[in-house]
Amino acid sequence: MICLEKVSKFYPTEAGNYAALKENDIHIRKGEFIAIMGPSGSGKSTLLQLIGGLDEPSFGSISVDGIQLNELNEKQRTLFRREKVGFVFQNYQLLPMMTVAENVGLSLAANKAPKSEIKAIVQRLLEDVNLEGKASQFPSQLSGGQQQRVAIARALAMKPSLILADEPTGNLDRKNGEDVLKLLSRLNKEEQITIVMVTHDPQAAKAADRIIRIEDGEVVGEETNGGNRQ
Numbered sequence: 210m211i212c213l214e215k216v217s218k219f220y221p222t223e224a225g226n227y228a229a230l231k232e233n234d235i236h237i238r239k240g241e242f243i244a245i246m247g248p249s250g251s252g253k254s255t256l257l258q259l260i261g262g263l264d265e266p267s268f269g270s271i272s273v274d275g276i277q278l279n280e281l282n283e284k285q286r287t288l289f290r291r292e293k294v295g296f297v298f299q300n301y302q303l304l305p306m307m308t309v310a311e312n313v314g315l316s317l318a319a320n321k322a323p324k325s326e327i328k329a330i331v332q333r334l335l336e337d338v339n340l341e342g343k344a345s346q347f348p349s350q351l352s353g354g355q356q357q358r359v360a361i362a363r364a365l366a367m368k369p370s371l372i373l374a375d376e377p378t379g380n381l382d383r384k385n386g387e388d389v390l391k392l393l394s395r396l397n398k399e400e401q402i403t404i405v406m407v408t409h410d411p412q413a414a415k416a417a418d419r420i421i422r423i424e425d426g427e428v429v430g431e432e433t434n435g436g437n438r439q
């Protein structure tokens with residue numbers, strides 16, 4: 210499903226190129242739930258951005274769902290992100306001037322789906338994340354946990370084969386964090402959506418099948434979560 214071969218990422222800095230990722234080989238199977246863990250600055254978010262086609266590697270190749278990201282032009286990468294990947298961020302990244310329903314339906318509208326279809330899909334998604342009744346509210350009127358569930362509904366709108374979640378529980382209290390993890394686990398199991406989640410929280414990582422550890426831009430180990438899976 211996801212295949213990284215010798216992937217490096219350099220950022221130019223005043224002191225020269227900084228290697229945020231160094232020659233990483235990573236393979237993730239379809240339907241896996243992966244947690245990426247590692248110290249601050251180890252390259253976790255950079256890795257997620259490369260897999261999601263938000264940025265390009267300096268060296269190496271990445272394929273997702275049989276698509277070689279290196280071979281896509283800018284327009285094709287935008288379509289890849291919109292149609293294949295659902296992004297979930299620590300700070301939700303909802304658009305504050307849009308209602309919950311408009312936020313969830315954003316990609317569908319960008320893909321020019323008919324309004325009636327968007328409405329029906331958005332309603333179903335909001336039911337799915339237990340937020341029916343909040344469709345016409347604005348993000349600022351919702352709790353953090355509710356906003357994150359809106360963000361997950363938005364991520365699901367295009368039926369992605371992959372969800373990339375960067376610290377999805379980082380801003381949430383324990384209960385809301387657990388609810389978000391349960392939701393991700395359910396989507397993983399029931400819809401077979403592959404999930405790659407960056408987290409600092411060992412408790413959150415227990416939701417995953419496998420933990421990949423990164424230090425200083427390199428994969429340094431991994432463990433399978435066998436019996437621990439929630």
Ligand SMILES: Nc1ncnc2c1ncn2[C@@H]1O[C@H](COP(=O)(O)OP(=O)(O)OP(=O)(O)O)[C@@H](O)[C@H]1O
Binds near residue numbers: 221250251253256
């Ligand atoms: N645009 C950039 N320009 C220069 N350096 C960058 C840029 N983005 C990230 N870096 C550097 O690359 C390294 C990896 O950053 P990254 O955000 O991937 O780490 P992380 O593991 O996600 O960290 P955290 O857990 O703190 O979010 C860091 O040292 C960071 O300072």
